[in-house]
Amino acid sequence: xxxxxxxxxxxxxxxxxxxxxxxxxxxxxxxxxxxxxxxxxxxxxxxxxxxxxxxxxxxxxxxxxxxxxxxxxxxxxxxxxxxxxxxxxxxxxxxxxxxxxxxxxxxxxxxxxxxxxxxxxxxxxxxxxxxxxxxxxxxxxxxxxxxxxxxxxxxxxxxxxxxxxxxxxxxxxxxxxxxxxxxxxxxxxxxxxxxxxxxxxxxxxxxxxxxxxxxxxxxxxxxxxxxxxxxxxxxxxxxxxxxxxxxxxxxxxxxxxxxxxxxxxxxxxxxxxxxxxxxxxxxxxxxx
Numbered sequence: 001x002x003x004x005x006x007x008x009x010x011x012x013x014x015x016x017x018x019x020x021x022x023x024x025x026x027x028x029x030x031x032x033x034x035x036x037x038x039x040x041x042x043x044x045x046x047x048x049x050x051x052x053x054x055x056x057x058x059x060x061x062x063x064x065x066x067x068x069x070x071x072x073x074x075x076x077x078x079x080x081x082x083x084x085x086x087x088x089x090x091x092x093x094x095x096x097x098x099x100x101x102x103x104x105x106x107x108x109x110x111x112x113x114x115x116x117x118x119x120x121x122x123x124x125x126x127x128x129x130x131x132x133x134x135x136x137x138x139x140x141x142x143x144x145x146x147x148x149x150x151x152x153x154x155x156x157x158x159x160x161x162x163x164x165x166x167x168x169x170x171x172x173x174x175x176x177x178x179x180x181x182x183x184x185x186x187x188x189x190x191x192x193x194x195x196x197x198x199x200x201x202x203x204x205x206x207x208x209x210x211x212x213x214x215x216x217x218x219x220x221x222x223x224x225x226x227x228x229x230x231x232x233x234x235x236x237x238x239x240x241x242x243x244x245x246x247x248x249x250x251x252x253x254x255x256x257x258x259x260x261x262x263x264x265x266x267x268x269x270x271x272x273x274x275x276x277x278x279x280x281x282x283x284x285x286x287x288x
Contacts, residue, residue: 002048002065003068003071004029004064004068004069004070004071004097007033007073008039009031009035012073012103015176015177016071016073019176021045023184029048057090063095065095068098070097070099071183072101072102074122078115086122089125097131100133102133103138103175104119104123105137105138106138107256107257107259108120108137111251113250134182134189136195137194138195139194139196139259141170141175142169142171142172142279145206146275146279149210150286153214157219157221159220159223160228160249161250162202162203162253165254165255167203168196168199169201170264171272174197178193182267195263196259197264197273198262198265203222225250229243
């Protein structure tokens with residue numbers, strides 16, 4: 001039996017591997033990636049590498065084994081994910097894995113924004129499969145916002161379409177640590193965790209914290225969705241992606257990403273990382 005992480009060379013996957021290596025030896029781990037070269041550093045540390053692509057079901061054969069505990073990180077190809085995710089679930093069922101933990105979306109079937117649609121359908125497919133599951137319904141990451149700090153400072157404003165809605169973000173590393181805890185612990189079979197930060201904040205509050213830490217006046221410019229989409233497209237974001245981001249902001253405005261049930265901090269055994277801390281870390285990474 002191994003602990004298997006799919007999407008292991010992505011931003012979340014790498015953090016999960018790091019957290020797992022704190023808890024178990026590399027010989028117990030399998031990292032699944034599409035590109036062996038990108039996983040070379042993990043192989044050098046003793047992690048077994050298997051090559052597979054969600055979009056090529058035949059490559060998933062032999063990736064999993066009976067009893068494996070698997071973190072199934074959702075794909076990133078909007079519009080293709082349900083078909084790809086079903087292929088992963090089928091391969092896991094055929095192999096007889098012991099646990100398939102899926103990174104879903106906060107709120108699950110109650111979420112109405114478009115990004116949630118394929119997650120909801122994947123949850124349904126996973127529950128119907130009979131595979132022992134754990135739903136890790138991740139909320140938004142701090143990095144969804146702090147990753148754009150260079151642009152924010154360049155234009156002198158935080159821009160969005162979320163109105164006065166609140167969003168309960170947590171650091172990507174928080175979610176990764178929670179996943180590692182589930183994979184290495186017991187009692188998580190057929191469990192559902194609503195994972196989010198301890199505090200929900202508004203975009204205006206985020207802008208105020210950026211202002212405080214930079215000593216600059218950074219306002220929040222709330223735009224109508226169509227203007228926000230047009231601005232993102234002009235900046236080079238694909239139209240579909242821009243529409244999905246604006247639609248998610250509409251979900252935030254409706255309160256769909258504001259829940260703070262405490263599941264994440266309970267799994268971690270500590271408070272979640274404050275947004276202010278992640279802003280500070282991101283600012284340190286920017287060129288002087």
